[in-house]
Amino acid sequence: MKKIEHIGIAVKDLEAANATYKAVLGSEHYKTETVESEGVSTSFFKIGESKIELLAATNPESPIAKFIEKRGEGIHHMAFAVDDIKAEIARLEKEGFKLINTEPKAGADNKLVAFMHPKSSHGVLVELCQEK
Numbered sequence: 001m002k003k004i005e006h007i008g009i010a011v012k013d014l015e016a017a018n019a020t021y022k023a024v025l026g027s028e029h030y031k032t033e034t035v036e037s038e039g040v041s042t043s044f045f046k047i048g049e050s051k052i053e054l055l056a057a058t059n060p061e062s063p064i065a066k067f068i069e070k071r072g073e074g075i076h077h078m079a080f081a082v083d084d085i086k087a088e089i090a091r092l093e094k095e096g097f098k099l100i101n102t103e104p105k106a107g108a109d110n111k112l113v114a115f116m117h118p119k120s121s122h123g124v125l126v127e128l129c130q131e132k
Contacts, residue, residue, distance in 0.1 A: 001080040001081070002081045003081050004078065005111075006129075007050070007075060009052060009055065009073070009074065010071075010075075011054050011056050014054060017056070022045075025047060030046055031043070031044045036058075037105070039057055039064070039065070040062055040108075041058055042056075044109060055076060064076070076125060077124070078125070078126055078127070079113075079126075080128060080129065081130070082129065085104045085129075086104065089114055099114065100116065104130065110132050111129045111130060113128065113130075114127070
């Protein structure tokens with residue numbers, strides 16, 4: 001693992017959250033993107049070498065909609081940049097961690113992603129990110 005790539009924050013209203021984080025961070029988001037396969041719209045803010053990713057559901061069955069329904073808005077996941085996502089998946093499995101994704105999939109911001117189950121990491125959903 002190289003660095004914290006981003007922190008994902010689940011929000012109900014992406015436009016309202018963009019306005020809030022613009023005021024908090026003193027800068028505009030640099031990118032929005034919809035990931036149809038996950039039922040989510042995203043917005044990214046750059047902070048130094050890391051990013052904040054705001055996530056809003058595009059349908060009521062998406063993982064983000066279910067997260068917000070269960071827990072409310074807030075931190076959804078912590079993402080770490082990796083050089084070789086397949087090697088990291090294999091390493092984590094060998095260490096005994098439970099993975100949600102045993103194969104990388106396409107994610108937002110030109111990334112391959114895989115998630116580790118929060119039960120394996122003290123309640124934190126961990127995302128692995130590799131540049132495509």
